[in-house]
Amino acid sequence: MPRDRRFYESATALAAAGEQLHQRGWVPATSGNFSLRLSPTTAIVTASGRHKGKLGPDDFIAVDQSGTPLTDGKPSAETLLHTQLYARFANIGAVLHCHSVNSTVLSLETQGSELVLTGYEVLKAFSGVDSHNTKVVLPIFDNDQTISRMAAKVDTYLAAKPDCPAYLIRGHGVYCWSDDLDSCLDKLEAVEFLLQCELERRRLHPGQHTGEKQ
Numbered sequence: 481m482p483r484d485r486r487f488y489e490s491a492t493a494l495a496a497a498g499e500q501l502h503q504r505g506w507v508p509a510t511s512g513n514f515s516l517r518l519s520p521t522t523a524i525v526t527a528s529g530r531h532k533g534k535l536g537p538d539d540f541i542a543v544d545q546s547g548t549p550l551t552d553g554k555p556s557a558e559t560l561l562h563t564q565l566y567a568r569f570a571n572i573g574a575v576l577h578c579h580s581v582n583s584t585v586l587s588l589e590t591q592g593s594e595l596v597l598t599g600y601e602v603l604k605a606f607s608g609v610d611s612h613n614t615k616v617v618l619p620i621f622d623n624d625q626t627i628s629r630m631a632a633k634v635d636t637y638l639a640a641k642p643d644c645p646a647y648l649i650r651g652h653g654v655y656c657w658s659d660d661l662d663s664c665l666d667k668l669e670a671v672e673f674l675l676q677c678e679l680e681r682r683r684l685h686p687g688q689h690t691g692e693k694q
């Protein structure tokens with residue numbers, strides 16, 4: 481597949497996002513991966529192992545829905561976690577995966593498979609949420625080096641709970657998706673803010689882990 485104008489525009493937008501996310505400390509040491517939908521069945525994803533704060537046009541690969549590369553290079557090791565989201569949600573156009581301290585620590589410190597967030601005004605940043613009293617659940621999946629196995633678990637969950645705004649991988653990071661890159665960045669910012677609030681609460685009240693389900 482030739483790298484067309486859309487490919488380069490998408491690469492430029494994702495590189496700028498990567499710079500921003502790296503400055504925030506959310507993609508340290510080459511961690512994280514980003515993608516944008518190119519067509520109903522293709523996406524552009526970051527190449528594996530690249531520093532996400534210093535991305536150039538050669539640091540992106542076009543892939544099909546099964547994660548097979550359509551342009552030269554090795555796509556992210558976690559490509560399937562992106563393509564499964566594009567396959568499941570026809571409306572989404574962007575997926576961001578980060579390794580922030582907040583998502584890494586909170587996913588390790590939360591027992592059980594769900595982090596429950598409630599009481600925060602910022603919850604209203606998620607579509608369909610109109611009150612701070614609403615309960616928003618972020619599922620936590622156990623980390624697994626076999627990405628296809630993890631993708632299958634994520635997909636089963638999202639089939640049952642399509643309104644899920646984002647998910648955590650234990651000791652690893654966060655996945656977030658949205659209609660386009662700007663709204664995905666906004667959503668990620670909201671998720672990170674909420675995770676930081678939860679961590680602060682737990683520091684203030686050790687032993688009272690409110691936001692979790694056993």
Ligand SMILES: CSCCC(=O)C(=O)COP(=O)(O)O
Nearest residue numbers: 510511512513528529556557
């Ligand atoms: C250095 S972090 C370990 C791999 C990882 O979790 C990640 O997000 C980056 O992997 P990629 O293949 O997309 O560079």
Ligand SMILES: [Zn+2]
Nearest residue numbers: 511512577653
């Ligand atoms: Zn990762």
